[in-house]
Amino acid sequence: MISPMVKRLEVCLTPALLDLYDIEDSIVVVIDILRATSSIVYGIDNGATAIIPVAQVEDCLLYADKGFLLAAERNGEVVAGYDFGNSPFSYTAEKVAGKTVVLTTTNGTKALHLAQQRAHKVVIGSFLNLDSLYNWLKMQNRSVLLLCAGWKDNFNLEDTLFAGAVVSALRKEFHHFDDSSVAAEDLYHLAKSDLRAYINKSSHSHRLAALNIEEDVKFCLQYNICTAIPVLVGEQLVALQA
Amino acid sequence: MISPMVKRLEVCLTPALLDLYDIEDSIVVVIDILRATSSIVYGIDNGATAIIPVAQVEDCLLYADKGFLLAAERNGEVVAGYDFGNSPFSYTAEKVAGKTVVLTTTNGTKALHLAQQRAHKVVIGSFLNLDSLYNWLKMQNRSVLLLCAGWKDNFNLEDTLFAGAVVSALRKEFHHFDDSSVAAEDLYHLAKSDLRAYINKSSHSHRLAALNIEEDVKFCLQYNICTAIPVLVGEQLVALQA
Numbered sequence: 001m002i003s004p005m006v007k008r009l010e011v012c013l014t015p016a017l018l019d020l021y022d023i024e025d026s027i028v029v030v031i032d033i034l035r036a037t038s039s040i041v042y043g044i045d046n047g048a049t050a051i052i053p054v055a056q057v058e059d060c061l062l063y064a065d066k067g068f069l070l071a072a073e074r075n076g077e078v079v080a081g082y083d084f085g086n087s088p089f090s091y092t093a094e095k096v097a098g099k100t101v102v103l104t105t106t107n108g109t110k111a112l113h114l115a116q117q118r119a120h121k122v123v124i125g126s127f128l129n130l131d132s133l134y135n136w137l138k139m140q141n142r143s144v145l146l147l148c149a150g151w152k153d154n155f156n157l158e159d160t161l162f163a164g165a166v167v168s169a170l171r172k173e174f175h176h177f178d179d180s181s182v183a184a185e186d187l188y189h190l191a192k193s194d195l196r197a198y199i200n201k202s203s204h205s206h207r208l209a210a211l212n213i214e215e216d217v218k219f220c221l222q223y224n225i226c227t228a229i230p231v232l233v234g235e236q237l238v239a240l241q242a
Numbered sequence: 243m244i245s246p247m248v249k250r251l252e253v254c255l256t257p258a259l260l261d262l263y264d265i266e267d268s269i270v271v272v273i274d275i276l277r278a279t280s281s282i283v284y285g286i287d288n289g290a291t292a293i294i295p296v297a298q299v300e301d302c303l304l305y306a307d308k309g310f311l312l313a314a315e316r317n318g319e320v321v322a323g324y325d326f327g328n329s330p331f332s333y334t335a336e337k338v339a340g341k342t343v344v345l346t347t348t349n350g351t352k353a354l355h356l357a358q359q360r361a362h363k364v365v366i367g368s369f370l371n372l373d374s375l376y377n378w379l380k381m382q383n384r385s386v387l388l389l390c391a392g393w394k395d396n397f398n399l400e401d402t403l404f405a406g407a408v409v410s411a412l413r414k415e416f417h418h419f420d421d422s423s424v425a426a427e428d429l430y431h432l433a434k435s436d437l438r439a440y441i442n443k444s445s446h447s448h449r450l451a452a453l454n455i456e457e458d459v460k461f462c463l464q465y466n467i468c469t470a471i472p473v474l475v476g477e478q479l480v481a482l483q484a
Contacts, residue, residue: 016262017397020395020396152262153262154262154420156421157421160425178397178445179399179444179445180397182443183399186429186432190432202424203418203420
């Protein structure tokens with residue numbers, strides 16, 4: 001048993017395994033690279049006032065008369081009648097600055113809500129804000145759990161690779177790592193010279209290819225084009241104030 | 243959705259994720275390298291008549307008056323009063339030939355029982371019988387799920403590495419792989435030149451080191467010293483008849 005005083009850096013490979021982690025005093029970083037957390041980071045960075053993640057498409061309707069933008073997606077496609085879905089290109093300053101967006105996604109929202117029930121703090125990670133996230137995490141004197149949203153409760157490559165990128169960046173700041181953080185870091189080192197090619201090995205990538213979102217995928221794999229770190233406050237994701 | 247007619251090769255990283263897999267027509271290979279499935283392979287290879295996996299130490303007692311050998315282990319240690327635990331060195335021909343062993347283990351037994359409830363067939367894998375297992379699997383016209391027993395329902399490195407070794411050997415025979423089989427195979431290729439050193443990166447390995455079973459670990463990482471493939475028939479693991 002590890003003393004709760006030991007600062008841990010761990011990777012939870014899917015929300016289905018979250019109960020196995022002691023996160024009451026931890027910062028949880030939720031990761032859903034293709035595409036929810038990439039779009040959330042981009043939207044907050046572009047001045048969205050808040051992004052409200054909801055679990056079901058129907059939950060979006062509760063916000064319909066509040067002047068919010070409604071974004072709904074199921075199985076990678078925009079739901080008919082909504083303003084937009086998860087494509088990061090919908091989250092430009094032009095579209096979202098000063099607005100609140102209500103977002104429902106298949107995997108990311110579930111991970112966010114599960115984490116929020118128990119964690120000290122829940123923030124959002126993506127390749128787009130990796131350096132900013134890393135610099136903030138290393139200043140906190142807290143255990144960190146990197147929570148991969150995965151695909152339908154199972155492991156996926158792209159979320160694991162990003163978790164590995166964070167482990168690689170934070171390695172010197174921590175002494176205790178779990179087996180999945182070791183694996184994620186090694187997979188990241190294998191993949192980092194060409195993330196796009198590596199993710200092509202993934203079954204999820206084949207699903208996304210069928211949806212014709214290649215430009216979205218390329219966008220989500222860019223490093224450090226944003227500095228914002230979205231943090232969950234109540235039901236809203238807002239920009240973390242440094 | 244993949245047609246059930248497509249032959250799949252998949253890796254379930256922990257028993258907690260088994261419900262996500264369709265295994266009704268599949269062969270499930272249960273993997274608990276340190277040390278349950280290594281000891282089971284070695285024991286059956288050495289002529290044990292059968293090995294009966296049970297979930298709880300108390301369940302062993304139901305077999306106490308049947309002349310069986312009783313093996314019980316919790317958290318890596320032999321339970322007081324039992325014949326032996328999970329060390330492969332307890333499963334020599336001298337000790338087990340012609341005998342039935344009742345075995346309880348922390349992780350392996352749970353995986354076996356969960357798989358048996360739904361799978362077409364359940365067999366046992368370890369580095370000790372890798373070639374034999376591979377040669378048999380490639381002759382079957384079935385989807386294969388490699389089920390890592392893991393550590394307390396979570397991911398571990400050594401089971402994943404073995405799953406990756408099987409994926410690597412069987413790659414040409416299959417066309418559909420899930421993300422975890424891609425990751426497992428790549429981790430295996432990273433680790434294969436020195437499995438022992440790689441597993442040292444694992445938190446589980448540190449726990450085992452504290453139990454002073456370094457010789458067991460080395461033993462379990464040997465390739466192909468056995469040819470037997472244990473198969474679950476009713477409640478008993480017995481040698482598969484080719």
